[in-house]
Amino acid sequence: MSEERLPDDARAEHADSLPDYAERVLEVTELIPPGRVMTYGDVAEWLGEGGPRQVGRVMALYGGAVPWWRVVRADGVLLPGHELEALDRYRAEGTPLREAGRAAEGHLPRLDLRRARWDGAACAEGHT
Structure with missing residues (x-):
């Protein structure tokens, strides 16, 4: 997330001004189950459009109104600048984590993507 992210109630207020792609990214984010x-x-890939950078940009600009901590880097590293907030949320939701090794910066765990990754299969029927 960046300093530019919208407050939690801002998404509803700005829904008419959200670009279509951004709205679809946020909708997918809301489908990701806790943990x-x-x-x-x-x-x-699930949207069939854009790429990681485009999704990251949407999340940086508009992600504050959705569970942003559930959209992550492919290496499992916690979002820079938001590590502690994300870590609190992961622990509260029971998201699988890998404990940090001694060499890990800040000794922060990483996400265990092998166990935590969600493929959206439960929602595929409704995906258009």
Whole structure:
């Protein structure tokens, strides 16, 4: 997330001004169950449009109104600048984590993507 992210109630207020792609990215984000994650690339692939950078840009600009911590980097590293907030949310939701090794910067865990990754299969029937 960046300093530019919208407050939690701003999405509803700005829904008419959201670009179509941004609205679809945020809708996918809201489908991700607690304790599970999708990478930026996973979201783009699920939509069949854009790429990880486009999804990341949407999340940076508009992601504050959705569970942004569930859209993650492909390497499992916690979002720079928001590590502690994300970590609190992951722990509260039971998201699988890999404990940090001694060499890890800040000794922060990473997401265990093998166990935490969600493929959206439960929602595929409704996906258009």
